[in-house]
Amino acid sequence: MCGIAGYIGPKNAAQVLIVALERLKYRGYDSAGLVVSEGGKLHLRRAAGKLKELDAKLAAQPLSGHCGIAHTRWATHGPPVEHNSHPHLSADGRIAVVHNGIIENHVALRRELEGEGVVFASQTDTEVVPHLLAKYYDGKDPVAALRTVLARLEGSFALGVVFADRSDRILVAREGSPLLIGRGREPKAARTDDRRSTEGGTPWTERELLVASDIPALLPHASEFLTLEDGQIADLGPHGVRITTFAGDKVEARFRPIEVTAEAVSKGSFDSFMAKEIAEQPSVLTRLIDSRLRGGVLVEPDLGLDLASLRHIVFLACGTSWHAALLGKRFLEALARVHVEVDISSEYRYRNPVAGGDTLVVTISQSGETADTLAGLRLAKSKFLPVVGLVNTVTSTIAREANGVMPLLAGPEIGVASTKAYTAQVMALYLFAAQVAKAKGLLPRDAEEALVAAARALPDLAERTLKLCEPAVEECADLYSAAQASVFLGRGGEHPTALEGALKLKEIAYVHAVGYPAGEFKHGPIALVTKHLPVVCMCPRDAMYEKMLSNIQEVKARAGRIISVGDAADRDLRDLSDHLLPVGRAGDELLQPILSILPLQRYAYHVARRRDCDVDQPRNLAKSVTVE
Ligand code: F6R
Numbered sequence: 212m213c214g215i216a217g218y219i220g221p222k223n224a225a226q227v228l229i230v231a232l233e234r235l236k237y238r239g240y241d242s243a244g245l246v247v248s249e250g251g252k253l254h255l256r257r258a259a260g261k262l263k264e265l266d267a268k269l270a271a272q273p274l275s276g277h278c279g280i281a282h283t284r285w286a287t288h289g290p291p292v293e294h295n296s297h298p299h300l301s302a303d304g305r306i307a308v309v310h311n312g313i314i315e316n317h318v319a320l321r322r323e324l325e326g327e328g329v330v331f332a333s334q335t336d337t338e339v340v341p342h343l344l345a346k347y348y349d350g351k352d353p354v355a356a357l358r359t360v361l362a363r364l365e366g367s368f369a370l371g372v373v374f375a376d377r378s379d380r381i382l383v384a385r386e387g388s389p390l391l392i393g394r395g396r397e398p399k400a401a402r403t404d405d406r407r408s409t410e411g412g413t414p415w416t417e418r419e420l421l422v423a424s425d426i427p428a429l430l431p432h433a434s435e436f437l438t439l440e441d442g443q444i445a446d447l448g449p450h451g452v453r454i455t456t457f458a459g460d461k462v463e464a465r466f467r468p469i470e471v472t473a474e475a476v477s478k479g480s481f482d483s484f485m486a487k488e489i490a491e492q493p494s495v496l497t498r499l500i501d502s503r504l505r506g507g508v509l510v511e512p513d514l515g516l517d518l519a520s521l522r523h524i525v526f527l528a529c530g531t532s533w534h535a536a537l538l539g540k541r542f543l544e545a546l547a548r549v550h551v552e553v554d555i556s557s558e559y560r561y562r563n564p565v566a567g568g569d570t571l572v573v574t575i576s577q578s579g580e581t582a583d584t585l586a587g588l589r590l591a592k593s594k595f596l597p598v599v600g601l602v603n604t605v606t607s608t609i610a611r612e613a614n615g616v617m618p619l620l621a622g623p624e625i626g627v628a629s630t631k632a633y634t635a636q637v638m639a640l641y642l643f644a645a646q647v648a649k650a651k652g653l654l655p656r657d658a659e660e661a662l663v664a665a666a667r668a669l670p671d672l673a674e675r676t677l678k679l680c681e682p683a684v685e686e687c688a689d690l691y692s693a694a695q696a697s698v699f700l701g702r703g704g705e706h707p708t709a710l711e712g713a714l715k716l717k718e719i720a721y722v723h724a725v726g727y728p729a730g731e732f733k734h735g736p737i738a739l740v741t742k743h744l745p746v747v748c749m750c751p752r753d754a755m756y757e758k759m760l761s762n763i764q765e766v767k768a769r770a771g772r773i774i775s776v777g778d779a780a781d782r783d784l785r786d787l788s789d790h791l792l793p794v795g796r797a798g799d800e801l802l803q804p805i806l807s808i809l810p811l812q813r814y815a816y817h818v819a820r821r822r823d824c825d826v827d828q829p830r831n832l833a834k835s836v837t838v839e
Contacts (some may be wrong), residue, residue, distance in 0.1 A: 213297075213311040214238035215429050217280040217371045217381045219447055220419025222396065224279035225269055229262070231421070232283045233430040234476055236262055236425060237625050237827070238311075239285025240575055242296040245306040248378040249276030253307050257296040261597020261812035261828070276380050280371040280422070282309035285833040288317070289334030299338045301345035302329055305375040306532070308344070310570035311424055312388040315366035334751045336771040340370060343434040352374065354446050356457070357382050361444070361457050361582030362473050367582075369439075371422055380448040383422050384457075385439045387606060389580055392445055392452055393421035393433025394466055399568040405762035420447045425835075426469060426606060427476040427623055433752075435466035438606055458788075465528045475622050485719070489812050490677065495631045496619045496638055497804070500666050502620055503642045507663060509649055514599055519569055524526040525564070528575035529836065531629040532636060533712060536575050537707040538804055539640035545646040545801060546654065546662075556583035560590050572598045575640075577624055577632035578835040586610055601639055603632050617643065626827045628833050630812050634805045635709065642666065642799060648835075665798030672795035672806055680778060680810035687774055688792050688817030691745045698720055698739065699811070700729035700766075701749035702759055708749050708776075708804045711810030719829045720819035728771045729762040748776040749807050751802045763787055776807050 213581050218227040220806035228245045236243075243265040244257030254274050262283065282297035289295035298307040311761025314320070324342045325331070327774040340360060348356035353374055367387025374380065383390055421429050422445075429436055439445055440456070443462060446453040454462040481487035503509060511518060524543060526536035533555055540551040554564075556574075562581060566572075572591040576584045579602040588609055591598050600613030603621050619782035621635040638703045648654040654662070661828030691697070699715060701709035709726035716724040727736055729748070740746065746766045750759045760783065763773055767787060777784045784792055792810040795801045819826045 213285050214283045214307045214424045214428065215280065215311050215371050215390070215422070216282075217383065217422035217447070218419070219278045219381055220432070221277060221377055222419065222432070223275060224277050225256070225274040227421075227432060228279055228281035229266060229269060231280050231423055232262055232265070233676070234427040234430070235424055236283050236626055239283050239833040241284055241286050242293065243281070243283045244296040244298055245279055246280035246298040246373060247274045247276035247279035247348050248373045248375060249278070251375055251378070253300065253304060253373065253375045255298065255300065255307065257293050257298075259291055259296060260292045266279070270553050274599055276378070277557060278381065280309045280375060282379060287313060287429060290338045295333045297337060299333060299335065299341050301341040304347060304649065306341045306348065307345045308337060308341045309371040309372050310340060310539060311369045311684050312367035313366065314339060314364055316364070320363065325541070333385045340364070344372065348374075353380065353382055354444060357384060357444060358457060358459065361386070361641050369424060375663060378445065380445065381416060381420070381422060382446055383439060386441050388451070389424050390604070391423055391426060391429060391436050391438040391525050392447065393423065393429030393436045393469070394427075394452070395419040395432050395834045396434045400787070411785045419454065422447065424603075426471050427625070429469065430471065430476060431473045433469060437466050438611070439463055447456045448493045448663055461577055471623060471679035475545070476625060483626060483826045485628055485630060485816055488624055488626050488808070491622070492631050492634050492677075492809070493674040495635050496670040497622050498572060499638055500636050500642070500670070505616060505664065508665065509642065509646050509659060511650060512615070512617055512643065513644055513654075516571065516597060516599070516615065518647045520569070521549055521647055522653065523567065524551045525566070525570060525572045525591070526551065526575060527556045527572060527584055527591075529556050529583055531633050531711060532575040532577060534711040535633055535636035535640060535715070537710075538637050538704060539573075539575070539644070542644035542702055542801055543639050543647065546644040547651055548653065552585070556581065558589040560586040566591070566594055566596055568595070570596050573597050573601055574598060574609055575601045575615060575636060576607070576609050577603045577619070577629055577636075579604040579609035580835045582836060585609055585612070603635070627797060627829055628715055628815070628826070628834050634808065637805050638666065638669070649803070662799060665802055669799050669802055671695040672797060676795045676806050676809050677758070681813065683790055684791050684810050684813045685817055687745075687792070688814060688821055692818045692821035694743065694745050695723065695747070696739070697724040697747060698736070699724060699726040699747045699749070700732055700762060702729045702755035702762070704756070704801060704804045705751065705807055707745070707755070708807045708811070711808055712747060712815070715812055715815035716818060718832060719815050719826050720822050720824055720829035723817060723831070729759055732762060733765060735771065737765065738743060740766055740769040742770040742772065744771050745774055746771040747776065747811065750775050750780055751794065751803045751807060752781065752796065753803055760784070760787065776810055
């Protein structure tokens with residue numbers, strides 16, 4: 212939660228930082244701010260509300276200067292008002308700090324500082340940091356002051372600091388929250404007219420330097436990046452990047468090329484990232500499938516594990532990733548006969564789970580930064596269990612801490628509602644289950660061929676489904692966008708689809724929605740049904756088809772409005788339903804949920820639009836949940 216950014220270089224820092232914040236706003240967007248250090252002073256601009264408020268403020272009161280830090284907030288301590296927005300300043304206005312994470316001992320530190328006469332300007336946990344820095348900074352060694360402060364902090368943080376008297380230095384530190392440092396291309400020739408630092412007009416001789424919580428915010432200025440590790444401080448300035456540990460030991464700064472393109476983090480011709488990411492699913496699936504095959508056959512993932520001896524897997528995930536995990540369990544049971552447990556990370560981490568030495572823990576996370584999933588990973592590792600990360604962001608903490616990584620290759624997912632990462636997770640889990648089955652000798656050659664053919668046919672089917680379902684989806688959105696609540700029912704592999712469809716509608720359209728296993732509905736929740744309740748029924752022609760038809764009859768008998776998801780040519784289903792959202796038919800029934808979720812993603816999108824909701828930045832949410 213929260214995004215931080217920083218810039219030093221020849222360009223106007225405020226202009227670079229506002230673009231960086233635009234790319235970080237998926238991490239929080241209830242207020243934003245930035246500070247520029249220039250001419251021996253700190254120049255602050257902050258605004259409550261969306262980023263456009265800060266942008267407007269900057270347009271009215273522009274900033275010059277070449278060194279600054281910025282922040283986009285998801286409130287934890289104190290409401291999203293201007294005085295709680297970052298950056299926070301020391302009482303003398305000489306030191307500014309941005310922070311992602313939580314300072315857990317802030318109450319004790321605040322009391323101590325207040326006892327010394329410091330007057331706080333905000334309700335945040337962060338504000339103790341600039342005040343402590345002011346206490347320890349002797350005007351000579353800012354890194355030493357930061358090191359002293361860090362020794363007093365408990366909790367998780369990525370911090371960015373600038374000083375009024377050091378207008379070409381940024382200090383950053385990391386413990387538990389992500390932080391990347393980017394470096395621009397080697398300058399062709401130093402032009403003194405546009406390569407000035409702010410200190411006395413001396414030429415900026417180094418490549419420009421950036422700081423951010425995530426790679427997209429380093430673009431387009433950075434060509435290389437490095438990940439700051441927990442327990443490290445970086446000192447950025449004309450000398451380049453100096454990294455030391457909190458204890459003061461030197462660490463080599465090793466940069467690597469950035470592979471994400473600026474195009475991948477823009478909306479292109481779409482009206483929202485969500486619409487773009489839904490449309491990208493066929494190409495994401497193709498890329499993912501190709502990555503798991505060589506010469507048309509499944510290759511074993513390079514995880515350093517003996518897949519043949521796998522007996523027990525625990526999946527850890529949150530939200531949409533947890534729904535994918537539910538499908539992963541079905542795949543591993545069906546194909547590889549492995550015993551699988553699926554745990555919500557925030558529950559797992561506070562239990563004392565029983566785990567034998569033969570257990571593999573698989574953490575599933577789009578961002579790779581979800582605090583609860585990361586904590587689950589660390590708990591599993593503390594029990595000496597091998598941990599694999601199924602992640603989209605391969606530079607993330609989960610990817611770095613896991614013993615092995617299965618990348619999703621979905622490209623940056625920026626819309627807060629997960630769409631393409633979900634279908635990629637489901638496909639990746641299907642292929643992983645097949646790889647395990649193959650290693651165990653449970654997937655004969657012809658079965659493997661059929662499975663690979665079914666997977667390879669899916670991207671086209673997804674493309675066709677997105678086109679096919681659109682008119683009916685829009686019609687339903689027109690009719691039901693004002694409904695107060697909705698129910699989603701599914702059985703077997705379509706139960707996770709029902710949960711996921713309900714989550715999408717809740718989070719982006721603010722419609723109360725619940726997903727149920729259809730067979731469970733009559734044990735109480737069926738009392739909700741009236742002629743005003745849209746009930747979305749997942750009914751592809753799978754093994755549960757007949758059972759599902761009976762469940763639909765039960766809803767119909769109570770006058771519920773039935774929106775079915777199923778085969779376009781299914782006359783029985785069409786006759787039974789008020790509306791049919793048609794989907795293609797997967798070659799392997801196990802893959803059908805990837806097609807079934809597509810109309811539900813589009814339905815949530817259209818309902819949200821009709822209700823005037825911001826689909827990319829739904830209220831109260833943030834993309835990466837880096838707090839408990
Ligand atoms: C819903 C959604 C969230 C995430 C959850 C886990 O659309 O995006 O429910 O799935 O916060 O996030 P990751 O996968 O990044 O760990």
